[in-house]
Structure formats: C-alpha cells, structure tokens
Amino acid sequence: MTRTLHSYDATIAGEIFSAAEIAAAIERLASEIARDCRRRPLTLVGVLKGALYVAADLSRAISRLPDGPSEIGVDYICVSSYGNAARSSGEVRLLKDLSDPVGGRHVVIVEDIIDNGLTLEYLRALLGERNPASLRACVLFDKPYHRLVEVPVEYVGLVAPDEFVVGYGLDYQELFRNLPYLAQLRPEAFTNG
Numbered sequence: 001m002t003r004t005l006h007s008y009d010a011t012i013a014g015e016i017f018s019a020a021e022i023a024a025a026i027e028r029l030a031s032e033i034a035r036d037c038r039r040r041p042l043t044l045v046g047v048l049k050g051a052l053y054v055a056a057d058l059s060r061a062i063s064r065l066p067d068g069p070s071e072i073g074v075d076y077i078c079v080s081s082y083g084n085a086a087r088s089s090g091e092v093r094l095l096k097d098l099s100d101p102v103g104g105r106h107v108v109i110v111e112d113i114i115d116n117g118l119t120l121e122y123l124r125a126l127l128g129e130r131n132p133a134s135l136r137a138c139v140l141f142d143k144p145y146h147r148l149v150e151v152p153v154e155y156v157g158l159v160a161p162d163e164f165v166v167g168y169g170l171d172y173q174e175l176f177r178n179l180p181y182l183a184q185l186r187p188e189a190f191t192n193g
C-alpha cells in the first residue's frame with residue numbers, strides 16, 4: 001500500500017493506525033451516534049485543536065447515513081491542557097467557547113484523544129450546565145493508562161498504545177496534526193525539536 005510522503009517522514013518512527021483504519025473507526029462511531037440520535041437534533045462539539053479532523057470527518061460520515069439525526073450542527077470549543085509539553089500539566093483552560101447555545105439539543109463532545117481524562121471531565125461539567133437534551137462523549141483514540149479521573153466515554157474509536165503519538169489532529173509542538181495516520185516519532189524528534 002502506498003501513501004503520501006511528507007517532508008518530515010524521517011522523524012516518524014512508524015504508523016500505529018493507518019488512514020484506512022481510522023476511516024473505518026469513524027464510520028463505526030458515526031453509525032453508533034446516528035443510531036442513538038435518530039430523528040433528533042444533534043450538535044457535535046469538536047474540541048480544538050486536536051478534534052478538527054475527527055469532527056469534520058465524523059459529521060460527514062453521520063450525514064451519509066440514512067435515518068440518522070434530524071439535523072446535524074457542528075460547533076467548536078477550544079481548550080488547552082498540554083501547552084507545548086509532551087505531558088499534561090493537569091490544568092484545563094477555556095480558550096474559545098461555543099458559538100451557539102446547546103440547550104435542548106443532543107450534544108456529543110468529539111475528542112481526538114483522552115489520556116488523563118481531565119479535559120473531558122471539565123467539558124462535561126461545563127456543557128452539562130447548559131441544559132442539553134443529552135450529553136455524550138466520542139473519543140477517537142483512547143489512552144486508558146494514566147487516567148486521573150473516571151469520566152464516561154460513550155463512543156470509543158481505537159485504543160492507542162502508551163506512547164506519545166501524533167497525527168490525525170494530534171501534535172508535537174504544533175506539528176504533525178495534518179498526518180492522515182496516527183504515528184510515533186523517533187526519539188530524535190523530541191531532542192531536535
């Protein structure tokens with residue numbers, strides 16, 4: 001199988017999930033969300049910046065399915081917990097709120113990854129106060145190894161290894177988000193960056 005080469009391919013140690021595996025996971029997540037939100041108004045809340053790609057692809061996958069939500073809204077919220085470090089500081093900051101109210105709507109928070117769980121816990125509390133008809137969470141990549149809090153995730157895509165991963169929205173120092181696959185970096189990438 002061939003794939004597009006990138007100028008920084010030399011720093012990529014290996015592919016963890018291919019673009020095709022990610023696409024298949026998104027199709028499955030879309031089916032589950034569409035089934036649970038049939039004929040009801042859905043708002044997908046993508047969590048920037050990482051969930052830019054998964055929210056875009058998931059929203060279009062849901063809209064291709066017959067007998068799904070009555071309407072699909074897509075909104076974005078921006079939080080940060082990692083800064084530029086490889087490990088979470090544990091602090092969640094709201095950088096940009098939603099554009100529209102979510103009262104009365106069926107809301108699914110869409111995340112690229114869950115690690116310690118603090119970001120999702122923060123978002124569930126924040127949006128839960130806004131009287132949505134329902135509130136669920138969808139996470140493309142689950143890293144279940146270092147949870148600091150137990151937070152419900154109704155829709156899980158793929159379980160990622162206990163490694164620092166990049167691609168499909170995930171960055172290292174704001175690079176690599178655009179990779180269409182999930183990858184591991186070579187150790188040199190962290191020291192030369």
Ligand code: PRP
Nearest residue numbers: 048049050080081082115116117118119
């Ligand atoms: C990442 C990711 C999640 C969060 C998950 O965001 O997109 O929002 O970390 O980590 P947690 O479960 O340990 O809280 P990050 O803060 O790196 O910002 P980004 O999406 O802008 O890269």
